Amino acid sequence: MKNTETMMTKQWRPFIHFTPEKNWLNDPNGMVYFNDMYHLFFQYNPTGDKHGNMHWGHAQSTDLVNWQEKDIAIYADPDGLGYVFSGGAVVDVNNTSGLGDGTVPPLVATFTHHSKDEVQVQSLAYSQDGGDTWVEYANNPVIANPGLKDFRDPKVIWDEENSQWVMALAVEHFIYFYISSNLIDWTFASQFGEGYGTHGRVWECPDLFPLTTPCGITKWVLIVSLDPAGPNGGTGTQYFIGEFDGKQFISDHTETRWLDYGPDNYAGVTWDGLQPTSNKRIFIAWMSNWVYANDLPTNPWRGGMTLPRELTLVNSSKGIMLANLPSDDITSLKAEFTLTDANTLPESCAYEVVWKFDKSLGDNSITFFNSEDEKLVISYVAENNEIQLDRTQSGWNEKGFGRVATAPLKMTDENTIECSIIIDQSSVEVFTEKGLTTLTSNIFPKVPYSEFTITRTSQLECFTLINKVTS
Structure with a gap:
């Protein structure tokens, strides 16, 4: 053992x-x-x-x-x-x-x-x-x-x-x-x-x-x-x-x-x-x-x-x-990654998914998942006009780690919301409203997330950021 x-x-x-x-x-x-x-x-x-x-x-x-x-x-x-x-x-x-x-x-x-x-x-x-x-x-x-x-x-x-x-x-x-x-x-x-x-x-x-x-x-x-x-x-x-x-x-x-x-x-x-x-x-x-x-x-x-x-x-x-x-040093790493019909995520790299949606249509979410039935869910909740990051089923979940984090949106006059979601092995960072609203979270899935799904029509772009460990 x-x-x-x-x-x-x-x-x-x-x-x-x-x-x-x-x-x-x-x-x-x-x-x-x-x-x-x-x-x-x-x-x-x-x-x-x-x-x-x-x-x-x-x-x-x-x-x-x-x-x-x-x-x-x-x-x-x-x-x-x-x-x-x-x-x-x-x-x-x-x-x-x-x-x-x-x-x-x-x-x-x-x-x-x-x-x-x-x-x-x-x-x-x-x-x-x-x-x-x-x-x-x-x-x-x-x-x-x-x-x-x-x-x-x-x-x-x-x-x-x-x-x-x-x-x-x-x-x-x-x-x-x-x-x-x-x-x-x-x-x-x-x-x-x-x-x-x-x-x-x-x-x-x-x-x-x-x-x-x-x-x-x-x-x-x-x-x-x-x-x-x-x-x-x-x-x-x-x-x-x-x-x-x-x-x-x-x-x-x-x-x-x-x-x-x-x-x-x-x-x-x-x-x-x-x-x-x-x-x-x-x-x-x-x-x-x-x-x-x-x-x-x-x-x-x-x-x-x-x-x-x-x-x-x-x-x-x-x-x-x-x-x-x-910082510009991070965004300069981006290289566009073409999404397949199955929304398969890139392997062996940090990556960014840019998720754009119309909040006037109501609730929306994007879910990242892997072969171990683990998932990370990022949602827009219309009733509260907020972004939620749910890692309760994202992988390791002990010592008070499992939780749902919420962030109220600030720019109430905008319907088009763009979320930059950067995932890097054991972390996710979400940036929206041009950086006025952000959420940072550790995640520890058994294996990397391999695909994602969305609940409503959205515009999606995916970028690789780097493909080598530098630490």
């Missing part, structure tokens, strides 16, 4: 999503772009496939598709300041920190040290060789704990208008903002959160940055993850759009706005360092949920990332909202 705990699960290794070669992964950390290289750091346990013993793992890519996993970047110090929790990284172009050697700008990472006694403080590390090796700042921590249990996940950005560094920090149910001229000496500026959005047990992994609308209006965006109280149970990520005056963030709205309605999009933040080139904000998130994250059936790895997505501001009937769609 085979030991299911040690069986390799190559059938679930994705083609175009990042996963570590082995062991546990969660939050993306320290994403920074420098010298034509995207750096992805992440919460990593080098000694096991469950959460604990947190270090910063490291991978890098030139195209956001093909990733090379590197050595551990920042090591835990259990007998010192502690384990290395989440944070960010920036290019210190003008060497304001004085941590550079004067030849190239240093990369500076800000992160949380979490001690054995569960005391959380904010620390620095820096790299003088473009991110390959890192040195911890000798006088860590740079922000001591003021006596709070949840005090973590610093994300820093350069505020060009005010010539200062700004840190967003998750503190219990709020976001604290700190400012600095040198990344080392920090001053508390303000806090945000009371009366805004959804408050679960704790807020986590904030990110603050400006974006400009197609009409040329610049707004500030604040992303906040929370656990629990997500839109469909467990974890979730909300966002706020407003103004930042260099000290205080003021949201234009109090209601909750979800970045993604699926169960498996958490702790996402954006790459820094793109400002001199495209000024894009490319986002990536941990594709899991704390309800079952430690029990997912993959081996020898556990945990992966969503597709990289470009965040943009969109003018809608409900005002300015945040959209997220796969």
Whole structure:
């Protein structure tokens, strides 16, 4: 009898999503772009496939598709300041920190040290060789704990208008903002959160940055993850759009706005360092949920990332909202796949099905299925004007995994709905309403889905994306 705990699960290794070669992964950390290289750091346990013993793992890519996993970047110090929790990284172009050697700008990472006694403080590390090796700042921590249990996940950005560094920090149910001229000496500026959005047990992994609308209006965006109280149970990520005056963030709205309605999009933040080139904000998130994250059936790895997505501001009937769609690096992979009469799906690749339908005709659905009688159902429910993602019969279904996720459509004046559905071995990501409504979900079918059916007349296109494992 085979030991299911040690069986390799190559059938679930994705083609175009990042996963570590082995062991546990969660939050993306320290994403920074420098010298034509995207750096992805992440919460990593080098000694096991469950959460604990947190270090910063490291991978890098030139195209956001093909990733090379590197050595551990920042090591835990259990007998010192502690384990290395989440944070960010920036290019210190003008060497304001004085941590550079004067030849190239240093990369500076800000992160949380979490001690054995569960005391959380904010620390620095820096790299003088473009991110390959890192040195911890000798006088860590740079922000001591003021006596709070949840005090973590610093994300820093350069505020060009005010010539200062700004840190967003998750503190219990709020976001604290700190400012600095040198990344080392920090001053508390303000806090945000009371009366805004959804408050679960704790807020986590904030990110603050400006974006400009197609009409040329610049707004500030604040992303906040929370656990629990997500839109469909467990974890979730909300966002706020407003103004930042260099000290205080003021949201234009109090209601909750979800970045993604699926169960498996958490702790996402954006790459820094793109400002001199495209000024894009490319986002990536941990594709899991704390309800079952430690029990997912993959081996020898556990945990992966969503597709990289470009965040943009969109003018809608409900005002300015945040959209997220796969980055150009992903969409450039597309090659058209001709569907047969039997709607047979492509084999041995990630693929996209573009499903277009008229919602005025009522309920509609597309069902992906395999030879094991497993199925994934994506539906439009007219009564609620929502998209549903039903994975209750999609394959592995334990530890609270089986669920139906729902996402309300926002653009009520449109009848033609286009859903981009990207399936990659063990994940499905649905993008509709030009990225205003998205759902991200893990799936673990015994064998790949081989065909699909639809319940009403629809327009369908199918594209292959890539046909080789790159992780």
